[in-house]
Amino acid sequence: MSNLKKTMEVDLNGLTLKNPIITASGTYGFGREYAELIDLNELGGIAVKGLTKEERKGNEGRRLVETPMGLINSVGLQNPGVKSFIENEIPFLRQFDLKIIANINGNTIEEYCEMARILDQEDVDSIELNISCPNVKNGGLAFGTDSEMVARVVTCVRAATGKHLIVKLSPNVTDIKPIALAAEKSGADCLSLVNTFSGMAIDIHNRKPFLKRGIGGVSGPAIKPMALKMTYDAVKSVNIPVIGMGGISTYEDAIEFILAGAHAVAIGTANFYNPEAPLTIKKGIESYMNQYNIQDINELIGNLDT
Amino acid sequence: MSNLKKTMEVDLNGLTLKNPIITASGTYGFGREYAELIDLNELGGIAVKGLTKEERKGNEGRRLVETPMGLINSVGLQNPGVKSFIENEIPFLRQFDLKIIANINGNTIEEYCEMARILDQEDVDSIELNISCPNVKNGGLAFGTDSEMVARVVTCVRAATGKHLIVKLSPNVTDIKPIALAAEKSGADCLSLVNTFSGMAIDIHNRKPFLKRGIGGVSGPAIKPMALKMTYDAVKSVNIPVIGMGGISTYEDAIEFILAGAHAVAIGTANFYNPEAPLTIKKGIESYMNQYNIQDINELIGNLDT
Amino acid sequence: MFLGVVKVICSKALSEDIFEVRVERPKELAHIQPGQFFMLTANAYLLKRPISVSDFTSTQIVFTIREVGEGTKSLIDLPEIQIMGPLGHGFEVTKAHNVLLIGGGIGVAPLLPIAKKCKENQSKIYSTLGFRGEPVMEEVFDSISDFLGIVSETSNKYENGYVTSLADLVLRLNEIEMIYACGPKKMMAEVAKLSEKYEVPAQLLLEEKMACGIGACLGCTCKTKEGAFGFKHSKVCKDGPMFWASEVIFDV
Amino acid sequence: MFLGVVKVICSKALSEDIFEVRVERPKELAHIQPGQFFMLTANAYLLKRPISVSDFTSTQIVFTIREVGEGTKSLIDLPEIQIMGPLGHGFEVTKAHNVLLIGGGIGVAPLLPIAKKCKENQSKIYSTLGFRGEPVMEEVFDSISDFLGIVSETSNKYENGYVTSLADLVLRLNEIEMIYACGPKKMMAEVAKLSEKYEVPAQLLLEEKMACGIGACLGCTCKTKEGAFGFKHSKVCKDGPMFWASEVIFDV
Ligand SMILES: Cc1cc2nc3c(=O)[nH]c(=O)nc-3n(C[C@H](O)[C@H](O)[C@H](O)COP(=O)(O)OP(=O)(O)OC[C@H]3O[C@@H](n4cnc5c(N)ncnc54)[C@H](O)[C@@H]3O)c2cc1C
Ligand SMILES: Cc1cc2nc3c(=O)[nH]c(=O)nc-3n(C[C@H](O)[C@H](O)[C@H](O)COP(=O)(O)OP(=O)(O)OC[C@H]3O[C@@H](n4cnc5c(N)ncnc54)[C@H](O)[C@@H]3O)c2cc1C
Numbered sequence A, B: 001m002s003n004l005k006k007t008m009e010v011d012l013n014g015l016t017l018k019n020p021i022i023t024a025s026g027t028y029g030f031g032r033e034y035a036e037l038i039d040l041n042e043l044g045g046i047a048v049k050g051l052t053k054e055e056r057k058g059n060e061g062r063r064l065v066e067t068p069m070g071l072i073n074s075v076g077l078q079n080p081g082v083k084s085f086i087e088n089e090i091p092f093l094r095q096f097d098l099k100i101i102a103n104i105n106g107n108t109i110e111e112y113c114e115m116a117r118i119l120d121q122e123d124v125d126s127i128e129l130n131i132s133c134p135n136v137k138n139g140g141l142a143f144g145t146d147s148e149m150v151a152r153v154v155t156c157v158r159a160a161t162g163k164h165l166i167v168k169l170s171p172n173v174t175d176i177k178p179i180a181l182a183a184e185k186s187g188a189d190c191l192s193l194v195n196t197f198s199g200m201a202i203d204i205h206n207r208k209p210f211l212k213r214g215i216g217g218v219s220g221p222a223i224k225p226m227a228l229k230m231t232y233d234a235v236k237s238v239n240i241p242v243i244g245m246g247g248i249s250t251y252e253d254a255i256e257f258i259l260a261g262a263h264a265v266a267i268g269t270a271n272f273y274n275p276e277a278p279l280t281i282k283k284g285i286e287s288y289m290n291q292y293n294i295q296d297i298n299e300l301i302g303n304l305d306t
Numbered sequence C, D: 001m002f003l004g005v006v007k008v009i010c011s012k013a014l015s016e017d018i019f020e021v022r023v024e025r026p027k028e029l030a031h032i033q034p035g036q037f038f039m040l041t042a043n044a045y046l047l048k049r050p051i052s053v054s055d056f057t058s059t060q061i062v063f064t065i066r067e068v069g070e071g072t073k074s075l076i077d078l079p080e081i082q083i084m085g086p087l088g089h090g091f092e093v094t095k096a097h098n099v100l101l102i103g104g105g106i107g108v109a110p111l112l113p114i115a116k117k118c119k120e121n122q123s124k125i126y127s128t129l130g131f132r133g134e135p136v137m138e139e140v141f142d143s144i145s146d147f148l149g150i151v152s153e154t155s156n157k158y159e160n161g162y163v164t165s166l167a168d169l170v171l172r173l174n175e176i177e178m179i180y181a182c183g184p185k186k187m188m189a190e191v192a193k194l195s196e197k198y199e200v201p202a203q204l205l206l207e208e209k210m211a212c213g214i215g216a217c218l219g220c221t222c223k224t225k226e227g228a229f230g231f232k233h234s235k236v237c238k239d240g241p242m243f244w245a246s247e248v249i250f251d252v
């Protein structure tokens, strides 16, 4: 019985992944580098590095600080711009059997919409609206922490594209529920969360923050309990599927998010210290399904006894 | 020169600590247990276990889950009630040269005020208003995440007591600044933050949250970057002193909080895995002051080059 | 209370997943009571791990540790370990004529010191030990016990079954005056029933996840009776780990 | 790219805080270029640590590691290490007649493979190495160099001063065609000035905090020139760690 073919396929409300493993935006570049280490065909999808309309140089100075079981980054959306992505990266990624999720970022609502309009014509499978980046001055986080702003930007982007639309939420909020709901009501097909937590680290010998902008975004296992709680909250407040992430580094972590109701999981920081994480997590989920005789991963989603 | 007597004394706006080391509420009981391990006279102050008007049994079921560099707790304010504290614990603590901070918790604003009125007559040095406990159903967190509620409860408690008043803030908010400001304007003498982050952990083999209430409060090194950022934000938005905490376990951590502007620091979870933490942190601060030839710790507070 | 680093004298495997870690006993260490435990610092982890004393002399302390996760794994081959203790209220030593030990799995280990103490007091010792697979510490319990019964859930060298059934039999056939028990929660709940059924007091060594180990965090509580129908949360680390079967409320 | 666990053949101290860790070179490992590095898994930490190859044969790789924190400390006495690499663009090997090596502190280690390569190519090698205290790898650089100058900021067995002053002298007196340098940022900025002053191209091995080590996270960037006045952020791990002195913008 346990040798029957297991189904790992999940449907994110119009976007079908052959398995629930996604690599998180900003941690996987455009897949090129990790393609030398693992077979990208094993992934359900890739959320590419956050794109902006024009090329961005990103933040100056030191960009990374390691913290206990966490990482603070201040990359600041360095990327070649959406046009270069379309020309140079989509063809590369299309060689693989995975879904391409374009993570987009704007300084203004209009910029978000313009990017959505541009990508609407292109060969991407989904657009992930990042309204939760703590590492840029304008836009980013500001859009993601207020339900009204969320409604406005999502409504506008929804009008600009017929593509599958994921809205990526910030954990830096008092209550994720109204925000999740605003995104759903404004036309999101799916939510993803969490982005990084705002955090800080100080160089006590130079008496300066390590990062030029003072703050950065915290990711990694340290944030997992908070990310799981927020994913659980978001799932309970909407009827669209949710992609869970934040510190996932083992299959046990992934199962926790799936039991909390996530339809898919994204692996971010774990790729850095364990490039094989997406594969071992996928295998681990399979063996867990075997162990408990579960044929279809959909049986596990939200299957929590509370 | 570096052999001159260093000053570690800090003034928390009316509450003077001989050194900036406090033990955080709920992690140090009433000092009795740790008194067998370290000399409590070394501490600047102790924030005692969260008190309620009546005795509380606390939450049922498992109460602790370890997470990567963190701890989730769901104790639920088990305590003998404020009367028993007054009778049995104050006399014990008064044997030591440290400041007694009574951490109080209510289900209603009226309950907070009643406790403040009771303690106003007693031999405690400060009252810490906990409006940020995620582990109880009523009150707790709900009071601490909305500026208006904060203003109401702090105003009422301020009217009820002339004691030094600390307001303890929750990190589970979009923006700590308006909340810090509301507390200051309503009469707080001092702020303390952060309390624990809301978090969750799931037992994947039983498909249940480990904790009966589903969620708990996350503490420990994992939360340090976020706690530091919030402390920094709070300091910038008010003119009253701030007690910083959240994951402090080394003297370097403590210096980070002090440079971010905290007048004092509280040690919580670190006591569990390193009962000598308050002492080694104090010694570490001293040697840091020696290293940089700083006579008075007040020179370090907020001394950050940004 | 002792808090410090001690040298590991030797560490050896008793079975696939159970290890005996023998450390030097510091001179300044207080009297150890059977049933007490220490908090051991597991390097990769934040929290210390509570481990019972499974044997001791004036110069040594033995911990018998089952590897169930990364924390316990990290404890089994260190050159030195930071320990804190001895902690908690252990077993009450009685001058009973006949005592019954009921141990399940790794729970047999903390029974050895009380068995030795009872032996000193010339009690007759009935030991009933249950294991999932192969037993551990069989020899030492054999040498100390007047009666030794071992059951296993899977090994075909031993009678198969639960240890509480065997204990039931012993209780039915002998004038037992005191029960000492340590094992999984379900076993403990069964022992409490036996204690009630045969009206023999039972001392149970309970387990809970711990943070401080000394009574400060209130993280390790179990439910105990208060008044006729009430309950309270007692600290396993400080009020226990030994509780009388009659006090405990089992939510199983 | 190789990602896997390799055996440590031996690990020995070269000084108080510098250790040589020699590991088995896996057969499937690609060609190693002088100046390339590996990401080594430091157990207690989340992120891997970048460490240059400081020597290699067909069967071994040598890492020379300075203990500056817990991560590097954890690397120096493991029985086996997980490594990923070789990574980055290393030094460009040239057939220059005279090459100058400028190394500062632990930065001397990654210069050895390029020195050996230059030797093979019959270049004349001028080595200038600077240390804060006592030098390391003196013998091996002595055996390979046509000229070896060592300065130390504190040791009275050596000339006191900065390595860049010594390098300046060498550049003034000899027809150097290529500079290879590795050391602290300030030294590198000085080397870039020397390169400009003497119009001798310099290859610098830069350092930055890294997360992925392969070009995916954009965490390790340095500023390089783009166009006449512009700049861009280049990835030290992937575009470097070798950069031409003429490309780099130093914010010091
Ligand atoms: C007072 C007291 C005395 C103890 N004495 C001993 C002793 O003498 N010898 C000994 O080996 N252990 C003893 N324990 C239990 C021991 O403390 C735990 O097994 C240990 O803390 C687990 O840590 P870990 O990091 O290895 O496992 P974790 O990583 O915390 O857990 C790994 C897995 O094992 C499971 N698990 C955790 N604890 C247990 C357990 N106790 N039994 C079965 N499964 C578990 C978890 O659910 C998880 O699935 C004692 C506990 C207490 C409270
Ligand atoms: C491409 C590349 C190649 C490298 N090759 C080598 C090599 O061959 N040998 C080697 O020893 N190191 C090398 N390094 C540096 C090495 O990676 C770092 O020293 C290491 O990551 C520090 O980790 P840690 O955990 O020990 O220190 P941390 O805990 O991160 O830092 C501890 C303390 O040391 C300081 N510190 C951190 N890094 C350095 C540093 N590089 N120099 C001085 N102080 C520092 C920190 O500011 C902090 O105060 C290389 C780095 C790069 C990018």
Ligand SMILES: Cc1cc2nc3c(=O)[nH]c(=O)nc-3n(C[C@H](O)[C@H](O)[C@H](O)COP(=O)(O)O)c2cc1C
Pocket: A024, A025, A026, A027, A049, A050, A051, A071, A073, A075, A077, A103, A130, A133, A168, A194, A195, A196, A218, A219, A220, A221, A223, A245, A246, A247, A248, A266, A267, A268, A269, A270, D217, D219
């Ligand atoms: C270096 C780095 C860069 C990131 N860049 C982006 C980005 O461009 N767009 C985005 O939506 N999220 C970005 N993120 C957030 C991740 O996609 C993810 O939400 C977060 O890291 C939490 O997951 P993790 O703990 O598994 O890393 C970035 C994270 C890191 C660590």
Ligand SMILES: Cc1cc2nc3c(=O)[nH]c(=O)nc-3n(C[C@H](O)[C@H](O)[C@H](O)COP(=O)(O)O)c2cc1C
Pocket: B024, B025, B026, B027, B049, B050, B051, B071, B073, B075, B077, B103, B130, B133, B168, B194, B195, B196, B218, B219, B220, B221, B223, B245, B246, B247, B248, B266, B267, B268, B269, B270, C217, C219
């Ligand atoms: C077990 C436990 C119990 C706590 N109980 C209280 C409490 O009663 N009142 C309160 O204000 N904070 C309580 N806290 C929060 C701590 O005082 C502190 O704010 C938090 O743990 C962050 O600091 P840390 O990371 O150093 O532990 C508790 C924390 C823990 C871990």
Ligand code: FES
Pocket: C209, C210, C211, C212, C213, C214, C215, C216, C217, C218, C219, C220, C221, C235, C236, C237, C238
């Ligand atoms: S473990 Fe802290 S009270 Fe028992």
Ligand code: FES
Pocket: D209, D210, D211, D212, D213, D214, D215, D216, D217, D218, D219, D220, D221, D235, D236, D237, D238
């Ligand atoms: S370390 Fe990730 S891009 Fe260089």
